[in-house]
Amino acid sequence: MNSVPVFAFTCPVKTNSGNKALEHLPVELAGLNACRPLIITSAKAVGRKAVRTLQNAFGDSGMTLGLFDGVTKTADLGLIEHLKNICLEKKYDAIIALGGYDIVDAAKVLNLAVSLDTADAHKLSPETPVRRHLSPLVVVPTAAASGLETSKFAHFSRRIYSSEYLAPNLVVIDPRLTRAADGKTIAATGLAALGRAAESHISADANPFRDAYSFAAIRFVKENLPAAVIKPADKKASLAILNAASMSGCAASDANSARLHKLGQVFYEMQHIPQGVIMGMCLPHVLGDYLQEGINDLASLLLPLVGEDEFSRTPAAKRADAALAVLGRFLADLYGALGKDLPRNLREAGVPGYIMEDILDVLDKDNEGPYLRTVVERIAE
Amino acid sequence: MLLPDYYEFCCRVKIVAGHDALEKIPELLTERGAKRPLIITDKGVASAGLIDIVSAAQKDRLFADLIADNVPPDSDLRVVNQLAKLYKENDCDAIIAVGGGSVMDTAKGVNIVVSENAEDLMAFSGVGALKRPLKPLIAVPTTAGTGSEVTQVAVIKDHEKHLKMAFGSYFLLPDISVLDSRMTMTMPPLITAMTGMDALSHAVEAYYCLQKNPLSDAHSLAAVRMIYHYLPIVAENPSDRNARLSMAVGACLAGIAFSNSMVGLVHNLGHATGSVCGVPHGICMAIMLPYGLEYNMHKREEAIAGLLLPMAGEAIYRETPPAQRADKVVSLIRQLNADLNTITGGRHARFFKEVKDREGKPLVPREVLPQIARAALSDGASIYNPEDTDYEDNLMVLEAAWEGIPLDRNKIKRG
Amino acid sequence: MSIVKDIPSAKKPLKRAYVGIFLWFTGRAIQAAAKVDKEVKKEFDNLPDDFTFSLGCLPNGPWMVIGKRNGAVKYLGGNPSQHKVHVRLAIKSVDAAFLILSFQESTALATARNRLITDGEVPYALAVIRILDIVEVYLLPKIIAGLAVKRYPKQWSAGRKLGGRIGIYARTILGI
Numbered sequence A: 001m002n003s004v005p006v007f008a009f010t011c012p013v014k015t016n017s018g019n020k021a022l023e024h025l026p027v028e029l030a031g032l033n034a035c036r037p038l039i040i041t042s043a044k045a046v047g048r049k050a051v052r053t054l055q056n057a058f059g060d061s062g063m064t065l066g067l068f069d070g071v072t073k074t075a076d077l078g079l080i081e082h083l084k085n086i087c088l089e090k091k092y093d094a095i096i097a098l099g100g101y102d103i104v105d106a107a108k109v110l111n112l113a114v115s116l117d118t119a120d121a122h123k124l125s126p127e128t129p130v131r132r133h134l135s136p137l138v139v140v141p142t143a144a145a146s147g148l149e150t151s152k153f154a155h156f157s158r159r160i161y162s163s164e165y166l167a168p169n170l171v172v173i174d175p176r177l178t179r180a181a182d183g184k185t186i187a188a189t190g191l192a193a194l195g196r197a198a199e200s201h202i203s204a205d206a207n208p209f210r211d212a213y214s215f216a217a218i219r220f221v222k223e224n225l226p227a228a229v230i231k232p233a234d235k236k237a238s239l240a241i242l243n244a245a246s247m248s249g250c251a252a253s254d255a256n257s258a259r260l261h262k263l264g265q266v267f268y269e270m271q272h273i274p275q276g277v278i279m280g281m282c283l284p285h286v287l288g289d290y291l292q293e294g295i296n297d298l299a300s301l302l303l304p305l306v307g308e309d310e311f312s313r314t315p316a317a318k319r320a321d322a323a324l325a326v327l328g329r330f331l332a333d334l335y336g337a338l339g340k341d342l343p344r345n346l347r348e349a350g351v352p353g354y355i356m357e358d359i360l361d362v363l364d365k366d367n368e369g370p371y372l373r374t375v376v377e378r379i380a381e
Numbered sequence B: 001m002l003l004p005d006y007y008e009f010c011c012r013v014k015i016v017a018g019h020d021a022l023e024k025i026p027e028l029l030t031e032r033g034a035k036r037p038l039i040i041t042d043k044g045v046a047s048a049g050l051i052d053i054v055s056a057a058q059k060d061r062l063f064a065d066l067i068a069d070n071v072p073p074d075s076d077l078r079v080v081n082q083l084a085k086l087y088k089e090n091d092c093d094a095i096i097a098v099g100g101g102s103v104m105d106t107a108k109g110v111n112i113v114v115s116e117n118a119e120d121l122m123a124f125s126g127v128g129a130l131k132r133p134l135k136p137l138i139a140v141p142t143t144a145g146t147g148s149e150v151t152q153v154a155v156i157k158d159h160e161k162h163l164k165m166a167f168g169s170y171f172l173l174p175d176i177s178v179l180d181s182r183m184t185m186t187m188p189p190l191i192t193a194m195t196g197m198d199a200l201s202h203a204v205e206a207y208y209c210l211q212k213n214p215l216s217d218a219h220s221l222a223a224v225r226m227i228y229h230y231l232p233i234v235a236e237n238p239s240d241r242n243a244r245l246s247m248a249v250g251a252c253l254a255g256i257a258f259s260n261s262m263v264g265l266v267h268n269l270g271h272a273t274g275s276v277c278g279v280p281h282g283i284c285m286a287i288m289l290p291y292g293l294e295y296n297m298h299k300r301e302e303a304i305a306g307l308l309l310p311m312a313g314e315a316i317y318r319e320t321p322p323a324q325r326a327d328k329v330v331s332l333i334r335q336l337n338a339d340l341n342t343i344t345g346g347r348h349a350r351f352f353k354e355v356k357d358r359e360g361k362p363l364v365p366r367e368v369l370p371q372i373a374r375a376a377l378s379d380g381a382s383i384y385n386p387e388d389t390d391y392e393d394n395l396m397v398l399e400a401a402w403e404g405i406p407l408d409r410n411k412i413k414r415g
Numbered sequence C: 001m002s003i004v005k006d007i008p009s010a011k012k013p014l015k016r017a018y019v020g021i022f023l024w025f026t027g028r029a030i031q032a033a034a035k036v037d038k039e040v041k042k043e044f045d046n047l048p049d050d051f052t053f054s055l056g057c058l059p060n061g062p063w064m065v066i067g068k069r070n071g072a073v074k075y076l077g078g079n080p081s082q083h084k085v086h087v088r089l090a091i092k093s094v095d096a097a098f099l100i101l102s103f104q105e106s107t108a109l110a111t112a113r114n115r116l117i118t119d120g121e122v123p124y125a126l127a128v129i130r131i132l133d134i135v136e137v138y139l140l141p142k143i144i145a146g147l148a149v150k151r152y153p154k155q156w157s158a159g160r161k162l163g164g165r166i167g168i169y170a171r172t173i174l175g176i
């Protein structure tokens, strides 16, 4: 009898985080045998200053950088084909994605096209087999991150690519780039990290390797998000939140089910609402349902949420409920601090009725469609 | 949780763990487009029947002539080159390394030679000389201790030229580590105890050493919890497969933690004792661990206190006043050594004067302590220890560890 | 016009200059300390005759080189490629070097923070680190050196500290 099923975990991402992290990039790239990186970003999304900060980090390296700063939400395989041809012609040997969300998704798919030497990138699909390491990919996140930047997933043109090899080789988290313009942005990043970390722990079988990432992420969000929301320019707090986001993506690569993620993703794609905003609304409901279903344990989440002292004071049988209660208070405080800036339901988020219908259509196609619908109903008002 | 001003963390190894994890190897090879693996191991592993288990799990992938079991206890350049030749002549496309530290080192060396088509391995020694991924390497550890299935270093000796080549690169990390309870099931209690204490020392040292960071910490805490709980259980019941698997997982977590946060005084003096007196590494770790904690206590009290909950659980944590938690951790580790000593019928040594060879002769005579203290000055682990160490510091710690008395913390020099 | 722009990397002349000057100064100070301080002298005595080490920045310098030549410790300039180097201490970028050499980050912390790559035989590298620590204690006022080394040696006699410091400063500046 095997009481423990075989479990696996992998996190191909190296983390460099902190003061002057960007300045180590030339050495890191050299270690990956790359000397001619192409920066993929959106000047509109991350701002010219962030692009300049990244460029300046290469000062004294003698490297010449390529820069494409026009990634948009509508990026498609046509753009990938175009960029792939430029990469091959100009011999770029690494990709640096500056920013979050679609920017990184595009960079991952571009890396796939370049590395597999795909004759026509239009033919790429989630079914394209990937059996070997791709070219070096570095992610440099800014304040607005979904957490999936470090994961093995790429959501691109309404399709989901998934492979261990899609994950970046390196994530560089630099405090000069992680400060948010406003509290809402960093709140959304933090809530997405929290949701992904919590869900990856609860939805899948016990796995201490994955939990190392998810527990650290939860703890960072709990301890730093309130400060980061009140003072979005606070370097330390926002750096911690982006660390949490990065860790949550590593954990999410191993999640069994991704109810929170699916809900966040569909509203992001259809209505451009940052994923964390929706994930925050759904979090108490979805976790509560996991608790009811008795899947894995919610009780152990209490430790990263409240720390050793309170955890050991709480009787074992009460920990799961205590964890839910702590999360509820945590969310309430965030909503209180941000007021109208952080919508607490779909009505406040201003999702028009006709889009709601489209969203429900998309959810219905999911194998957990009926369940996801019930969550949407619960966050309507 | 503290976020350092700057940190780096990396463990790219895919971990596959379970009671029948070996059966996943064919699938893992296919995912990487590999068909003909070369199995590298040593005679001890093979004669314990472990290769038969690995082979049986390969089914149609097994090539009996592709099993090399001639890795010596000390890695050897000649063997590396010979195995590389075997790999090339047989058109192999992956390596499965089954064994302890020396097997892993040898396999990593072979991988460099076959992937880079290296004539001279020396050209790839040092830090960062490797620039791209090597051939798929699957590590199957047969002790729950060294953590070498997740480390990015390898040491190969050239016995003809009396050279020691060290290699350091993230590309040396195995692609996959397969942790299977069957691989450690036959380990006798004494070896189980010492390799387990090595693993515990990795987890603990990683938690106080200078490169500690949120991710190494998370791995340390999980490792400490598992190892502290399961080590006495496996020492007592060697065939408890759940406990065996937990030890393998704990040792691997500890390996990930220390290869990122590094190790300090315990390994520093332990390495030196090993090289001067030939004491097995795990025994040195078991003896030194309480002293590493005591020596660094004034700089790392809070971190050390943080180990109490994962070790002792909620009740003892609650009952121990905050100011005494760090001390409690030290005394629990001393108690663990005492328990292992009892379980092994007195063979698990608790201090250096207890360490004896097969004939019962003391392995660490008191007179050699100065020599050990001096040798420790040439060991790299001192760099990452929170507090500075010089010759006198080393000697003071060694004398206490020889006698088996707690360190007089008033005598520790502070800046 | 292509949608991808090529941008040559900028230069950092000021930081480079500071780091360069500091490396020069440290190099001369080590040469002086090898004459004045017993411990530094002993460390060098234990190293091989042609022992050479370099300290500097990746990827393009600046560097400084110290070597034992005919029994004397010499600052050998800023070009490591002219020498066979036994130990190389490489800081990952000029900016990281600036942090270290402007004492915002101690050498121990820089190592802890993965900013310093040490290459070479470990016992030699450790000797070099010990030498650098002692020289830092001499060169810097206590409050700064206390940050720069793990354990500020308060057991040194006032005479060793003061006498040594004056001697090293004078020799560093005069280059003797």
Ligand SMILES: [Fe+2]
Binding pocket: B146, B198, B199, B201, B202, B267, B281, B285
């Ligand atoms: Fe060890």
